[in-house]
Every structure is written in structure tokens, then in C-alpha cells.
Amino acid sequence: MATTGLLTHRRLLGVVAVLALGAVIGLAWLWPRGPVLPEDDAPPLEALVEGEIREVTLIEGEPDELIGISGELAQLEVDLLDGPDAGQRISLEINTDGFPEFRLGDRVLLDRTIGVDGELQYFITDFQRLPTLFWLLALFVATVLVISRWHGFRSLLGLAISLAIVVRFVVPAIIAGTSPPVVALVGAMAVMIVTLYLAHGINEMTTSAIVGTAGALVLTVLLGMFFIDRGRITGFASDDAVFARFAVEGLDLQGLVLAGLIIAALGVLDDVTISQASTVFALHDTNRQLTWTELFARAMKVGRDHIASVVNTLFLAYTGASIALLLLFYTGGVPVLEIVNSEVLAEEIIKTVVGSLGLIAAVPFTTALAASVAVARPPNAPPLGVGHHHHGPRDTLRPTPRGRPATPRDEVGQAPQALDRDHPERP
Numbered sequence: 001m002a003t004t005g006l007l008t009h010r011r012l013l014g015v016v017a018v019l020a021l022g023a024v025i026g027l028a029w030l031w032p033r034g035p036v037l038p039e040d041d042a043p044p045l046e047a048l049v050e051g052e053i054r055e056v057t058l059i060e061g062e063p064d065e066l067i068g069i070s071g072e073l074a075q076l077e078v079d080l081l082d083g084p085d086a087g088q089r090i091s092l093e094i095n096t097d098g099f100p101e102f103r104l105g106d107r108v109l110l111d112r113t114i115g116v117d118g119e120l121q122y123f124i125t126d127f128q129r130l131p132t133l134f135w136l137l138a139l140f141v142a143t144v145l146v147i148s149r150w151h152g153f154r155s156l157l158g159l160a161i162s163l164a165i166v167v168r169f170v171v172p173a174i175i176a177g178t179s180p181p182v183v184a185l186v187g188a189m190a191v192m193i194v195t196l197y198l199a200h201g202i203n204e205m206t207t208s209a210i211v212g213t214a215g216a217l218v219l220t221v222l223l224g225m226f227f228i229d230r231g232r233i234t235g236f237a238s239d240d241a242v243f244a245r246f247a248v249e250g251l252d253l254q255g256l257v258l259a260g261l262i263i264a265a266l267g268v269l270d271d272v273t274i275s276q277a278s279t280v281f282a283l284h285d286t287n288r289q290l291t292w293t294e295l296f297a298r299a300m301k302v303g304r305d306h307i308a309s310v311v312n313t314l315f316l317a318y319t320g321a322s323i324a325l326l327l328l329f330y331t332g333g334v335p336v337l338e339i340v341n342s343e344v345l346a347e348e349i350i351k352t353v354v355g356s357l358g359l360i361a362a363v364p365f366t367t368a369l370a371a372s373v374a375v376a377r378p379p380n381a382p383p384l385g386v387g388h389h390h391h392g393p394r395d396t397l398r399p400t401p402r403g404r405p406a407t408p409r410d411e412v413g414q415a416p417q418a419l420d421r422d423h424p425e426r427p
Helices: 002-030 130-175 180-200 204-230 239-247 253-286 292-321 323-331 336-341 343-375
Strands: 049-059 073-080 089-095 107-114 120-127
Touching: 002 130, 002 180, 002 204, 002 343, 049 089, 073 107, 073 120, 089 120, 130 180, 130 253, 180 204, 180 253, 204 253, 204 343, 239 253, 253 292, 253 343, 292 323, 292 343, 323 343, 336 343
Parallel strands: none
Antiparallel strands: 049 073, 049 107, 073 089, 107 120
């Protein structure tokens, strides 16, 4: 049995090796070389100037209900903190529509320009949010490290690698003219292999999850290609995509939709597959005599719950991203079927349903792979499921006296069969 288990894991490692080789070749082949943006003879934009609001005076104006503005003005006294005029105080009068409430001490970013008459002018363009974002990220990192410790540190390192691949490879390669779905698939495979092994270690559980994720991701890509084409999705429904098309000549907007689907699907798939693989090995660690069928059936009970919750999560995530659009449709009195048929909503429906189909397929596929590896492991193999990311019935484990294996309660309330006393397992 030990040899069979080793061979089974080796086969999966062989699949991962092929995926890794393909990702490495893809990264090397598609990695942008040299500048990806066209040369621009226009002078570079002047850096924004930071200022601090020292005084606020509100001035009532005439509202215009037709275009929806209040007409309220704000007289601001702003101290310039950097730039050529640092240390000076300037007065600004701006319309408050489109801005949050101005408060004393707010840090703002200003554009410094020279008017047609040669007069120096300042305009508030935005608020300074970097300190707030910094403290939020610091709180996130500290929370992860305090609760998850070394495991959390490896997860954060994997997150940094994911961001680096997206920023340094995916985005520049698409700008350089490479097919967005190809770039996204190569980047997703690289992210998946590196981050999962980094966060969960190189073992049978993680290998099963990687192969399961890859299989579900390929299915998601095929379904996405088919339904994006059949749904005649052009990608022009997104204002951001249209602006990107103006910035990047010849950008494949339809391919960009599929690329976004690939990356978004990976973010959900790796969580589901790791959870399922961890559940399988946790169940197997508590009773090494479970057959493949028993192990698969018990893990799928957890998998079905996970499917139900994550599918709802996908729906809510896409709904939250489109809530302003839904409000616009609702107030416009547009018929429901016409709303659903519009490209802007049909695109989100296709993304949600295709991503959910890939998620649903990942659960039984990963569970079957993990169960095949688990039942073929040697009796004295160290436990893998406990201590990893796990959504399964870990609270069903109970300690037992030394020399006798732990037995999990059956999830429907029935105790599992007792082990053969003539063949006791090692604890």
C-alpha cells in the first residue's frame, strides 16, 4: 500500500511539474521586454501638491434640481505642505458637490497649474488617503501574523508574490499586445502553484488541491470562452474597459472579460480545493481504515455545504460590485427581461454562473483525488489534514488513550465501525 500511495502522489507531482513547466515557459515567453507603453512626446505631468485644510467656511448657493446640484460652495484656507510654494497658505473657493464634507486638518492633493493669463492656480483633485490605507494594511498584516503566526506569514508572502505577478507580468503583457486570456491563464497557474505550496507546504494534500484547482480552472476557461462568445459579449459595456481601449490600441476587450473571469475564479477555487483536500486528510487521519468510498462520501458532505455558501458569496460579490447599476436600472423603469438581456448585466451573469460551475466541479474532483491519495498512504504516515486551512468537521475529533486510534463521530450521528483489534493502527 505504501508503494501505491507513493506512486499516486508521484503521478500528481508529475502533473504539477508539467503545469509548473508550462507556467515557467509561458512567463519566459510572454514576459514583456523593454517599454510596453508607446513613446509620448508630451511633457510629464507635474506632481500633485499636498496641502492641509486650516479653515472651512460654507456658502449657500442656488440649487439646480434639474442637474442635481446643491450649489453650495466652500471657502477653504489651505496650507501647502510641499511643492515650489511649500509653507504658503492659499484661499480656494470650490463647489462642494462631488466632495465629501471638508473638515479642519484634512489632507488634500492639489493640482498646480498656470492659467492662460499666466496666473498661478491651485485646484483640489482628491483627498490624501495613503496614511489611512497604510494603517489599514498594517492592521491586516498584524492580525494575520498574531492569529496565524508562521502560517500567516507564508500566506502574506504568497499574497505579495500574487500581486507581483499581476503587476509585473499580467498587466504589462496585456498592454504589450498579448492575448489577455493566455496571459491570465499563465499568471494564474504560476500564482496557484507558488502560493499554495508556500502557504500549505509540499505534501499530498496541497498537491491534490493544486491538481484539482487546475482541472476546475481549465473547465472554467472552456465554459467562459463558449458562453462569452455565445452571449455576444464585447466588453464595451464597461466604461473602464473602453477607457483602457483608448489607452492601449487594439486591446481585446472580449478577451479581457475572460481574463478577469480566470483571475477571479482562481481566488475562489484555491480556497475550496484546499478546504476539500484538508477535510479528506483530516477524516483519514482519524480513521485510517476508511475506504475510498466512505472517505469520499463523508468529505462530500462538507463539500456540499461549502458549495452552497461560496456560490452565494460569488453572487453577492458580483451584486455588490454592480449595485449602482442595479439602482439605475430600477429607477429607470426598464423591464426586467430587458435589464437581464443588456450586455452590462449579462456579462456579470455569465461570470457568476461560469465561476460557480467551475467551483461546483472542483469539489468532487479534488475530493476524489485527495481520497485516492489518502487511502493509499502508509499506515504510519504523519497526519496532514489537522493544522491546515479546514472547513470540515474538525470538532468531531476527540482524544483517545495512547495506542488506540481516534474515531470521528459520523456526521449523521452514527458511530463508525470499530477497528479490527487484530490489526491496530499506530496513533
